[in-house]
Amino acid sequence: MKSIDRMKWLKFVVLVMGGGTVYKLANLKDAFYVPMQQYLGLSNAQIGVLLSVNSLFATALFVVGGYLSDRFQARRTISLGMVGAGLIGIYLSTFPGYNQLLVLFAALAVCSDCLFWPALLKAIRNLGNSDEQGRMFGFLEGGRGVIDTLVAFSALGLFVVMGSGPGGFKAAILMYSVIDILVGVLTFFLLSGADKHAPAERNASQISGLAALKMAIRLPKLWLVSLNVFMVYVVYCGLTYFIPYLKYVYGLPVGLVGAYGIINQYGLKILGGPLGGYLSDKKFGSAISYIRAAFFALIPMMAVILCLPGNPDYMIAGMIATLGFSLIVFTMRGVFWAPMEEAGIPNEISGAAFGVACLVGYAPGMFAFMIYGALLDAFPGVTGYHYVFGLMTAMALIGICVANVLARVTRTGRAARPATAA
Known part of the structure; x- marks a missing residue:
């Protein structure tokens, strides 16, 4: 062994x-x-x-x-x-x-x-x-x-x-x-x-590749898993704007901007993935349940970010709050594919299922940055950032709803499987 x-x-x-x-x-x-x-x-x-x-x-x-x-x-x-x-x-x-x-x-x-x-x-x-x-x-x-x-x-x-x-x-x-x-x-x-x-x-x-693709497309659970990934990813895209926000609002020095960027994009990725996996498997017993709880946790964290006074005296607090928000998102990114197994997506079509889920889940990469950037251009200064962060919060709230539906459908499917087998 x-x-x-x-x-x-x-x-x-x-x-x-x-x-x-x-x-x-x-x-x-x-x-x-x-x-x-x-x-x-x-x-x-x-x-x-x-x-x-x-x-x-x-x-x-x-x-x-x-x-x-x-x-x-x-x-x-x-x-x-x-x-x-x-x-x-x-x-x-x-x-x-x-x-x-x-x-x-x-x-x-x-x-x-x-x-x-x-x-x-x-x-x-x-x-x-x-x-x-x-x-x-x-x-x-x-x-x-x-x-x-x-x-x-x-x-x-x-x-x-x-x-x-x-x-x-x-x-x-x-x-x-x-x-x-x-x-x-x-x-x-x-x-x-x-x-x-x-x-x-x-x-x-x-199962031929085309038949597997047809089977995958017909699975409602797969679309829910894909939409769950979509909601995490659209919030993740917004993390990019914490860097200019800290520089513009708190006057973050150039040297600290670089250090913050490395921590935000690399350090938290290294820490967040394993932490999310541990919490999902050992504490929540379900990746879906953990992602739902993490979406909930993002709401008060963003409230802290928005309520902090925008002056250099609160620079460290702003850095800590934004890094805390980012860490939660990275723990979600680390496990947002795990619900494939939990939702009961058949192994023999998992390749097709991942292909469909990637198409839907990563779609925000094509438009989220344009939307966030348009908000910043339309509303210069701190107001634009607040609109971006507000939109991220709204996406987290929708994410809670999606995770709730996925959890309920998954529980129903697990309860029905033994009866069907009998």
Whole structure:
């Protein structure tokens, strides 16, 4: 048993490594925004178009990825996505022109969001039993945060060591690419046992990809799980605006702005995922129940943020309050896929189910920032931020309602299953 457990967690670590690196090339702007402008010859608008193209292709291809993950072995689609992203990165390191970059960023969406992500979620679900889903997905999110941070800072360090010029930027891109390829190859060999023995993989051949997609679409519980993810994600998108809010309202110094951003985007991700998984599995016994309670907790936390006096004397209090709010959201992000098991979504169609859920759940990424940004432009100053935070609070209230319905439907389904079996 100990040997089996060790292999299970070894596979988990490799999957987490993939999850923490496969998006690095598509998100070069996180650490290399200025080098992208200087050495790829891009304007701000062109970088925005590249990101939009990547997001649009990603959203459109989630369902296709779910179809493929039910039709083919997880190790094949995951490995193909990782190696494909790495090869694209190698070409990207030659600094191609803008038209070529448009194609490359669309291709990165094919590799990461179509081939990789739905298959990763399915593989993580199959690694854990029904009592471990919260922890598995929580540790996935936390582990991705660790890998994300280590790889990003390593690439940034390489860039600096190489002179912070075009050579350093090329070296950083190649580093991301090589890591993707190596992790992809490792995943192919390490997950071979899982593909051979996992019940989900044995059953997947019994249902064609298209039939699995049709079954998934007809499941009301899947749409509730997807909407639950949607509500968490639309609130999560609003966390971005805590950084300019603290700078504008409390006069946060430039150095503290950078430190706050790292903690808010990386540190809380590392802590929030495992914490959410632990609370879901050990304290609440249900990811759905935990997410509902967390939505409730966001309301008074946001009230504190809105009621704090807007002057530098309350800077530390503002930082603590916003970080507390963000931590709760990150614990929810860590487990918002765990209800798949709890809701009784059949394992043999989990790839298609994750594809549909990703399409719906991550949809706020296409419009939430535009809405929040429009509010800030329409209402300059602290008023705009208060409107944004008020909208986030309204979304949390709707999230409570969605989680309530999902919990009730899930309880009804569990109660009906034994009777049906009898």
